[in-house]
Structures are given as structure tokens and as C-alpha cells.
Amino acid sequence: MMMQQDQNISIDIRDLKPSEITKYLEDLGEPSFRGKQIYNWLWKHGVSSFEEMTNLPLALRNKLEEDFEILNMSPDLVQKSSDGTVKFRYVLKDGHKIESVLIPVPSENRFTVCVSSQVGCSLACSFCATGQMKRKRNLSATEIFEQVFKVNEFCLGEYGRGLTNIVYMGMGEPLLTYSNVKRSIELISAEEGLSMSSRRITISTAGIAKMIRKLADDGLKCKLALSLHASLNDKRSQIMPINDNDSIEDLMEALKYYYEITKNRLTFEYILFDNFNDNEEDADALAALCQSFPVTVNILEYNPVSGVSLIKSNENRFEKFIKMMADRRVNVTVRRSRGKDIDAACGQLANKE
Ligand code: SF4
Incomplete structure (x- = not known):
């Protein structure tokens, strides 16, 4: 599932179901364990940027940055x-x-x-x-x-x-x-x-x-x-x-x-x-x-x-x-x-x- 999105509307990655994140990664040719890594960063560590997901390759972090945002609710x-x-x-x-x-x-x-x-x-x-x-x-x-x-x-x-x-x-x-x-x-x-x-x-x-x-x-x-x-x-x-x-x-x-x-x-x-x-x-x-x-x-x-x-x-x-x-x-x-x-x-x- 490649993310089709309006230039001006960004999707909060946390609004995606785990299965949608997995599908997105599959479409990018990424191994399935990346889904669990991302899930951990989002829900266990509560990161507010993709940059903080340090165990992901830089190219994947950049791609995620392009396609999604992480809403920070402070x-x-x-x-x-x-x-x-x-x-x-x-x-x-x-x-x-x-x-x-x-x-x-x-x-x-x-x-x-x-x-x-x-x-x-x-x-x-x-x-x-x-x-x-x-x-x-x-x-x-x-x-x-x-x-x-x-x-x-x-x-x-x-x-x-x-x-x-x-x-x-x-x-x-x-x-x-x-x-x-x-x-x-x-x-x-x-x-x-x-x-x-x-x-x-x-x-x-x-x-x-x-x-x-x-x-x-x-x-x-x-x-x-x-x-x-x-x-x-x-x-x-x-x-x-x-x-x-x-x-x-x-x-x-x-x-x-x-x-x-x-x-x-x-x-x-x-x-x-x-x-x-x-x-x-x-x-x-x-x-x-x-x-x-x-x-x-x-x-x-x-x-x-x-x-x-x-x-x-x-x-x-x-x-x-x-x-x-x-x-x-x-x-x-x-x-x-x-x-x-x-x-x-x-x-x-x-x-x-
Ligand atoms: S107590 Fe207040 S918040 Fe709860 S159901 Fe009634 S109106 Fe809604």
C-alpha cells in the first residue's frame, strides 16, 4: 500500500493499523521485522520524530518522514x-x-x-x-x-x-x-x-x-x-x-x-x-x-x-x-x-x- 496523499495533508503514522504499516513496508521491500521496530518506537517510546528511530536505516527514516508525520500532543x-x-x-x-x-x-x-x-x-x-x-x-x-x-x-x-x-x-x-x-x-x-x-x-x-x-x-x-x-x-x-x-x-x-x-x-x-x-x-x-x-x-x-x-x-x-x-x-x-x-x-x- 503506497501512501496516496495530498501534498498538504500529512497522515499521522499512529493512525495506521499495524497491518497497514506492515503492508506499507512490504511495498517498499523492507523486511517484516521493521514493522515491530517502528511500532515499538511509536507506542513504547513515544518518539516525536522519525529521526529518533535509530535502529532503522537512514533511507527508510527519510521515506517515512516524506510520507507521514508524528503528531506531538504536549x-x-x-x-x-x-x-x-x-x-x-x-x-x-x-x-x-x-x-x-x-x-x-x-x-x-x-x-x-x-x-x-x-x-x-x-x-x-x-x-x-x-x-x-x-x-x-x-x-x-x-x-x-x-x-x-x-x-x-x-x-x-x-x-x-x-x-x-x-x-x-x-x-x-x-x-x-x-x-x-x-x-x-x-x-x-x-x-x-x-x-x-x-x-x-x-x-x-x-x-x-x-x-x-x-x-x-x-x-x-x-x-x-x-x-x-x-x-x-x-x-x-x-x-x-x-x-x-x-x-x-x-x-x-x-x-x-x-x-x-x-x-x-x-x-x-x-x-x-x-x-x-x-x-x-x-x-x-x-x-x-x-x-x-x-x-x-x-x-x-x-x-x-x-x-x-x-x-x-x-x-x-x-x-x-x-x-x-x-x-x-x-x-x-x-x-x-x-x-x-x-x-x-x-x-x-x-x-x-
Ligand atoms: S457527566 Fe458530563 S461528560 Fe459524562 S456523560 Fe454526562 S455530560 Fe457527558
């Missing part, structure tokens, strides 16, 4: 919160901006990156800053991978160790850009890539039932979290319009299917909003949903987003809800907000300066 803004959380902003080739967030917990040896999968989001959850931006486009697999690669490098430099966990919970709905998300996970976990176990990767979805089934059918070995945030349909639809298409019942059926096939423990994300979803009837309904399969409820503190009237549960109601969960024997983890002062907390990503 953060143009890095903000550090007083609690150690770090937010990275990237300007993409078309000028759009996206963000990812590093949440370091050195005392527990846990370093988590939260990555974006779309520019903006079409699902318009009422409590979320990204939802207010509307969806501009999906991110490519490379653009998702690059966020992980760059934050991993930062982590190595700052803490002397790499990332331990990756969550697809930044800007956008990952299951609406499924093939790119899937490819990025393959690259992150590949031996020639970052060699990170896909078991350390969590996809967090607002709930697209059909895609949850597909995830199960495709056998992707990552974890799955559902952003539930309300356990009664009328309340959930008020804050998450997607619930009108994919009701809680539809999602439970899809998650049961997912669990039957993968046997992966699931997570419900549940932000507590004051006097909205933190009552006894909410606790009862949530506990009932937890009977369907093994699940952990991750209770989150809400972070203010401008223009949103919902506020976080007061301390008393927050603690009371956690107790109600314990009384109902629900497995709960509690996540207090991180990175509020730099708008890096859950639901706050919206490219503000």
Missing part, C-alpha cells in the same frame, strides 16, 4: 491543585482543547489518570461542565493514548513510578466513541505499547445499554462503572437526559448480561446532591439495584459548576446516606473531592483557564 497548560491533583490541557491539531487529570495518592502507591474520550459531550447531564460545552467531535485512539502516555511520563518524573490506574471518566462518553476507546485500550495494554494491564483500566459510562452488551461480547478485559447518580427513573431523567432512552431497567438488564459474561465486579458512581438523591427512598432504591450483581457504590462529593443549581449534600446528610448504605449491607467506597481549586474534579472539566 500539554499547553499544567495546573497543580493544593491537594496534589494535576490537570493537563492539550490543544489538538484542529485547535480544540481537551483535559486529563492525574490523581496521585503516593501514600497508597496509587496514581490514577482520568482521560477524555470526546471534545465536549452530547449527553448534557445537568450537573456537568463538559455537558454544557456540547459535543464537538470524538477523540482518535491516538489522542486518547497520548493523554495516558504524557501523564505517565509526568508521573515517572515526579514520583519515580508510572500510573497504576486509568479511568475513562474525563470529557465525553467513552461508549459513544467505542472503536477508538477500544483501540486505545489495546495500545495501552499491548506489550509493544505501555504494557499496562487492562484490568487497571475502567470505562465509566453514563449508560448506553446496547454498548454495554457490546463491551461484554467483545471481551474487553477492563472494568466498567456506571454513572448512576439517581436510582429512580424520574429523578435520573431530570439530571441525565440519556435516561429517557436507556432507563434504569434497561441498564440493569445490560449490566446483568455484562456480568454473566465477564464476571467483572461493577461499580455504580453516585454523586450525592443535597435533598435530591440523598433521601431514604433513594437509599432503598439504590440498595435494591445492588442485588442484581456484585457491585460497589462509589459515593462522590459534588463540586460546584457555574450555572448549576444542584449543590452537594451537607455533611450531615452525606454521612447519613453512607450509614443508610451500610445498614442495607451495600458495599460502598467514599471519594471526597480532589482538585476543586483548579476545576479538575469530577464533572468540572470544561477548558477554563
